[in-house]
Amino acid sequence: MSVTPSPRPGLRPLEDALADLLNDTAALAGVQKVPTFEADGRVLAQDLVSALDVPGHDNTSMDGYAVRVADLAQAAGAPLVVSQRIPAGHFGGPLLPGTVARIFTGAPVPAGADAVVMQEEAQVQEDGRVSFSSQPVVGQWIRRQGEDVQKGGTVLPAGTRLGPAELGLAASIGFAELAVAPRVRVALFSTGDELVMPGTVAPADMKPGAIYNSNRFFLRALLLRLGCEVSDLGIVPDQREATVTALREAARHHDLILTSGGVSVGEEDHIKPAVQALGHLDLWQIGMKPGKPFAHGRVGVAHFIGLPGNPVSSFVTFLLLVRPFLLRLQGVKVDATSALPAAVMLPAHFDLPKGDKRREFLRARRNALGGVDVFPNQSSGVLTSAVWADGLIDNPPGNAIARGDLVRFIPLTDLLA
Secondary structure (H helix, E strand, O other), rough: OOOOOOOOOEEEEEEHHHHHHOOOOOOOOOEEEEEHHHOOEHHHHHHHEOOOEEEOOOOEEEOOEEEEEHHHHHHHOOOOOEEEEEOOOOOOOOOOOOEEEEOOOOEOOOOOOOOEHHHHEEEEOOOOOOOOEOOOOOOEEEOOOOOOOOOOOEEEEOOOEEOOHHHHHHHHHHOOOOEEEOOEEEEEEEOOOEEEEEOOOHHHHHOOEEEOOHHHHHHHHOOOOOOOOOOEEEEEOOOOOOOOOHHHHHHHHEEEEEEEEOOOOOOOOHHHHHHHHHEEEEEEEEEEHHHHHHHHEEOOOOEEEEEEOHHHHHHHHHHHHHHHHHHHHOOOOOOOOOOOOEEEEEOOOEEOOOOOOEEEEEEEOOOOOOEEEOOOOOOOOOOOHHHOOOOOEEOOOOOOOOOOOOOEEHHHHHHHH
């Protein structure tokens, strides 16, 4: 196995590009109040502090009997009187010495009781008294007050991206609405005279060189998954004036303008001069494959990001660069070291005799044998590879892979969440 320490001169390492991109990004100003029911995928703008303990009192996690352990030891298996019945949502009185209390899951444990015996270990006598098949230990099946959440504690910090578990936790401490960061407003458009929208031209009538616009569909879906408000501005023709007009209009009401295609330096690539006419632009050549050309700048106060036109390049570049950028805009605390999810080390069930000069992100899939396979065609235009794959192999520059080598596998579920 041979490893080249860095990409060829002139290419920016991915980490450096991420660091520069994120350093030029601050969380959007403003706070919105939304119902907790509607907050899935949003980002907390303020710490969530609990005004109560959870549980609010010692309670039982089982249907059974609240007991005093010493009383059962003294009874030596003899049946004891059931002195009270405590359903969930009701408090009982103190447990009388030498008695037990019938109790149901979630009910407060009565004062004096120090354990709960599940009902499966109880034998009820004809006269209603109860004996037990085992001797409990102190604290058995009791959930202590505040063991989950303590009053005054920060339950969720600002910058937390809310999912189902977080929403349930917020509800458990009484929050009917939450203070969240505003949604990122994204203007999305594609450039290229060769692009055709599905449904406008039948496959049999496609002109030579024309292609259906796939990037627009997966980019919009990725943006929506990240909680953005998306304005789809369609396909902009390969004309400088049209490109300038589209950018100027998009910058008025959006936080980010995202394009695919037209970020190279060809005569028909008009993004660079159009952005520079309205703001500023940095063109980066990133040492990654797929996805080398990447553009970032400003049009007025709006951020601008230009992705490569090849679909897999655009897809992977979005996941590795645009996703953390959007999270930062929403207030998530992400940096260049935490932007990529942790990789899983898996054995390669393939050979890669020669590594690329760039850091490769190979479309790959775990198999039933505990290893990982790669899609046979890793071309940046083969979108079927992204459908087939369930992850990316993060392969260093110049690194050859032999069957059985451990490789860094990043599940796509971690990049699409």
